[in-house]
Amino acid sequence: MNRLADSTSPYLLQHADNPVDWWPWSQAAFAEAARRDVLVLLSVGYAACHWCHVMAHESFADEQTASMLNERMVAIKVDREERPDVDAVYMTATQAMIGQGGWPMTVIMTPNKEPLFCGTYLPRPAFQQLIQQASAAWRDQRDGVAGRAQQIAAALRHNAQVVATQMRTSGKFSAQAITDEAVITLSQNYDRANAGFGGAPKFPPSMLIEFLLRHHQRTGHPMALSMAEGTLDAMARGGIYDQLGGGFARYSTDATWTVPHFEKMLYDNALLARCYAHQWRLTGSDLARRIAEQTCDWMLTELGTEQGGFAASLDADSEGVEGKFYVWTPAELSAVLGPDDAAYAADVFGVTGTGTFEHGASVLQLRKDPADADRFARVCAALLAARGTRVRPGRDDKVVAAWNGLAISALAETGLLLDRADLIRAATGAAELLASLHLVRGRLLRTSRDGKAGDSAGALEDYACVAEGLLTLSGVTGEARWVRLADELLKVALAGFADGSGGFYDTPADGEALIFRPADTADSATPSGAFAMGAALLSCSALTGSERYRAAAQEALGVLQAIVQRYVRAAGTGLAVAEALLSGPAEIAIIGDPADPRTAELHKTALHAAPAGAVIAIGAGAAADAAGRGGKGGGDIPLLAGRGLVDGAPAAYVCRNFTCLAPVTSPELLRAQLSRT
Numbered sequence: 188m189n190r191l192a193d194s195t196s197p198y199l200l201q202h203a204d205n206p207v208d209w210w211p212w213s214q215a216a217f218a219e220a221a222r223r224d225v226l227v228l229l230s231v232g233y234a235a236c237h238w239c240h241v242m243a244h245e246s247f248a249d250e251q252t253a254s255m256l257n258e259r260m261v262a263i264k265v266d267r268e269e270r271p272d273v274d275a276v277y278m279t280a281t282q283a284m285i286g287q288g289g290w291p292m293t294v295i296m297t298p299n300k301e302p303l304f305c306g307t308y309l310p311r312p313a314f315q316q317l318i319q320q321a322s323a324a325w326r327d328q329r330d331g332v333a334g335r336a337q338q339i340a341a342a343l344r345h346n347a348q349v350v351a352t353q354m355r356t357s358g359k360f361s362a363q364a365i366t367d368e369a370v371i372t373l374s375q376n377y378d379r380a381n382a383g384f385g386g387a388p389k390f391p392p393s394m395l396i397e398f399l400l401r402h403h404q405r406t407g408h409p410m411a412l413s414m415a416e417g418t419l420d421a422m423a424r425g426g427i428y429d430q431l432g433g434g435f436a437r438y439s440t441d442a443t444w445t446v447p448h449f450e451k452m453l454y455d456n457a458l459l460a461r462c463y464a465h466q467w468r469l470t471g472s473d474l475a476r477r478i479a480e481q482t483c484d485w486m487l488t489e490l491g492t493e494q495g496g497f498a499a500s501l502d503a504d505s506e507g508v509e510g511k512f513y514v515w516t517p518a519e520l521s522a523v524l525g526p527d528d529a530a531y532a533a534d535v536f537g538v539t540g541t542g543t544f545e546h547g548a549s550v551l552q553l554r555k556d557p558a559d560a561d562r563f564a565r566v567c568a569a570l571l572a573a574r575g576t577r578v579r580p581g582r583d584d585k586v587v588a589a590w591n592g593l594a595i596s597a598l599a600e601t602g603l604l605l606d607r608a609d610l611i612r613a614a615t616g617a618a619e620l621l622a623s624l625h626l627v628r629g630r631l632l633r634t635s636r637d638g639k640a641g642d643s644a645g646a647l648e649d650y651a652c653v654a655e656g657l658l659t660l661s662g663v664t665g666e667a668r669w670v671r672l673a674d675e676l677l678k679v680a681l682a683g684f685a686d687g688s689g690g691f692y693d694t695p696a697d698g699e700a701l702i703f704r705p706a707d708t709a710d711s712a713t714p715s716g717a718f719a720m721g722a723a724l725l726s727c728s729a730l731t732g733s734e735r736y737r738a739a740a741q742e743a744l745g746v747l748q749a750i751v752q753r754y755v756r757a758a759g760t761g762l763a764v765a766e767a768l769l770s771g772p773a774e775i776a777i778i779g780d781p782a783d784p785r786t787a788e789l790h791k792t793a794l795h796a797a798p799a800g801a802v803i804a805i806g807a808g809a810a811a812d813a814a815g816r817g818g819k820g821g822g823d824i825p826l827l828a829g830r831g832l833v834d835g836a837p838a839a840y841v842c843r844n845f846t847c848l849a850p851v852t853s854p855e856l857l858r859a860q861l862s863r864t
Contacts, residue, residue, distance in 0.1 A: 195636040196266040196700050197583045198234040206253035209264045220261040220298040220568050226325050226666040229294040231265045231274050235500040236448035237509050238308045239291045240251050245311045252315055259322035269634050269643050272694045275705040280343055281305035295321045301336035320327050331613040344703040353416035354746040362765040365748055366402055372755045377414050381443045382421035386758055390438040393458035395758025396709050398639055400465050401766035401799035419466055423478045426550035431571045433485035435459050445543055446550055449510040450503040453490055454713045457593035464601045465479045468795055479774030481602055483601050494638045495616030496586035497594045504578045514548035523573040532566050585636040588625050591617045599663040603794055603810050609722050614660055647693045647716030650680040662803035665781050667810050667823040670730055677727055689742030691717045708746040709757035717743050718760035725767055729774045729802040731847055766802020771843035777805040779837025786837040794852040796861040808832050
C-alpha cells in the first residue's frame with residue numbers, strides 16, 4: 188500500500204495498491220521532490236472516468252513503469268472532484284499547451300508547482316518515454332527547463348488576470364437585452380433534427396434549459412419553449428437515459444442522444460430532475476413528470492448513502508468494459524423474455540441485430556410511447572430484474588457538498604410538486620448531513636465519505652449550491668433554520684471569495700496558494716460558482732430584504748454579457764439569474780398552519796404558478812410568532828414578518844421588493860396574482 192490508503196476519495200483508494208509510490212497532493216510531496224531534486228508527475232482523474240481506469244491498468248499497475256516513475260519523479264494523484272482548484276489550474280495549463288483537455292490529466296511540473304508538460308491519456312510506451320525524456324532534461328538542461336517552467340507559470344498568472352479584467356462589463360448592463368440575445372444565438376445553434384446544441388458529443392444542457400423555461404414563462408417566447416422541450420424529450424427517449432432503471436448518463440457520444448458515455452453523475456441528475464419538474468409545471472407533460480420522478484427515485488436508490496447524503500457517481504464500466512451493465516442483444520432479450528416479448532421489446536427499445544453500440548449490442552431507447560402500458564411495464568420489470576444479476580458498475584460514494592446542494596433543491600421542489608413526502612425527507616436528510624459533518628467552525632468542507640469528513644476546503648460552488656439548496660428546502664418545509672444557515676454561508680463566501688471587483692475566485696483567500704488563483708466564471712458540467720452565488724444571493728435577498736445581497740447578485744452578472752457573446756452555451760446559470768432579476772424576483776409568503784390543508788393547497792399553488800426565480804416562505808403567521816409558538820412558522824424569516832391570517836384563514840402574500848399585493852386566501856386568486864407578477 189502507498190500513501191493513498193487513508194484517503195476519503197474512492198478514486199485515490201483505487202490506486203492505493205499500485206506499485207507507483209503515490210503521494211496525495213500535499214506540501215510534503217513537493218518538499219520530497221525538492222529534497223530529491225526531481226520533477227513531479229501529477230495525475231488527475233475521478234472514479235467514474237473510463238480512460239482513467241485504462242491508464243491505471245496499462246501504466247500505474249505495471250511494475251516496470253512504476254519502477255521507472257518512482258526512481259525519477261515524485262508521483263501525486265489527485266481526485267478532481269475533491270480538489271477542483273488543482274484541477275482547474277492545471278487544466279487551464281493543459282488547454283493552453285495542447286488546445287484541449289480531459290481526464291486523466293497528466294502533468295509534469297517542477298517542485299515549485301510550475302508545469303513543464305501537460306497532456307491527457309497516454310499509452311504506456313508514450314508515458315514511459317515522457318518519464319525518461321523529462322527526467323533527462325531536468326538533469327542535463329536544468330537552467331533552460333526551469334526557466335521555461337517559470338515562463339509558463341508567469342504567462343498563466345498574467346492570462347488569468349487579463350481574462351478576469353476583460354470579461355467584466357463596465358457600467359450597467361441590460362438583463363433584458365442579454366436574455367433576448369441569448370435566445371436568438373441559441374436558436375442558431377439548436378440542432379433541429381436531433382435537439383440539443385451543437386454536434387457530437389452532446390452534453391445535457393441543463394442550465395440552458397432552466398434559462399429557456401424561465402424565459403418562456405416570463406415572455407411567452409415560443410422558440411425558447413420549443414428548444415427546451417425538444418431537448419428534454421429527445422434526452423428522455425434516447426440512450427443517454429436509462430430506460431429501465433432511470434438516471435442520465437454523463438453525455439451522448441453522438442449527435443442523436445443514442446450512445447452515451449455510461450458514467451452517471453449526481454450533479455447531472457439533480458440538475459435534470461429539476462428541469463423536468465419545471466417542464467411539467469409549465470406544460471403538464473406526462474413524460475416530463477415521469478422522468479422527474481424516476482430521476483429522483485434513481486438518486487435515492489442508487490446514490491443514497493447511509494449517512495443521508497448522496498454519492499458522487501456510478502462508473503461507466505463493469506467488469507472492465509464500458510456500458511456492459513446496460514446494453515442488450517436480441518439473444519439476451521430472448522433469454523429473459525421468450526421470443527414474443529423479446530420481439531416486442533426489441534421493437535420498443537430499438538434493439539437490432541447489428542446493434543447501436545459495440546459487439547452487436549444495443550443501448551435501449553424509447554423513441555415512441557408504447558401502446559400497451561401493462562405489457563410494457565411487465566417487460567421492463569423482467570429486464571430490470573435480469574439486469575440486476577449482472578456485475579454492477581462501481582460507485583464513488585464520497586459526498587460532495589455542492590452536488591448535494593443541487594440534489595437538495597431538486598428533491599425538495601419535486602417532492603412538493605408531486606406530493607412525494609419521501610423526496611422532501613431525503614432532501615432534509617442531506618441538509619442535516621452537510622450541516623452536521625461538512626460545516627466546521629463556520630466553514631464548509633467539500634467532501635466526506637462513510638461519515639468521515641475530508642480535509643479539502645469548500646470551493647465557491649460548495650457555498651453557493653449548498654446555500655441555494657437550503658433556501659429551497661426552507662421554502663418547501665417552512666423551517667427557518669435553513670435560511671439562517673444559508674445566510675451564514677453566504678456571509679462567509681462574500682468575505683472569503685470576493686475579488687473586490689464584483690466577481691469571485693473559486694478558492695478562499697486563506698486557501699492553499701497555487702501558481703494562480705482560479706476564477707472560472709462560465710458554466711461547465713455544473714453551474715459556475717460565480718453565477719451560482721448570484722442565484723443564492725438573489726434568493727436570500729428576497730427572503731431577508733438584504734440590499735447588500737441583491738447588489739452582490741447583480742455584480743456577479745458583470746461577466747454575463749461577455750460570456751453570452753463568446754460562448755452562450757456556458758452562460759445558462761447566469762441567464763437564469765438574469766431572468767429572476769427581470770421577474771423581481773417574486774416573493775411569496777404563505778401564512779398559516781402548515782398542517783392545515785388550506786395552507787398546503789396555497790403552498791403547492793405558489794410553487795406550481797411561481798414566476799421565474801420566485802422565492803417562497805411558509806409560516807404560521809404573526810400571531811403565532813408573537814405568542815412564541817413560531818416553530819416552523821419561520822419567525823426568523825423577514826419575508827414573513829408582520830403578516831397574519833385573513834379573517835382566520837390561511838393567506839398568501841405576493842410581493843416584489845417587499846411591496847405586496849393584497850393577501851388572498853384562495854388558490855384561484857393566488858394563481859391569478861402570480862400570472863400577473
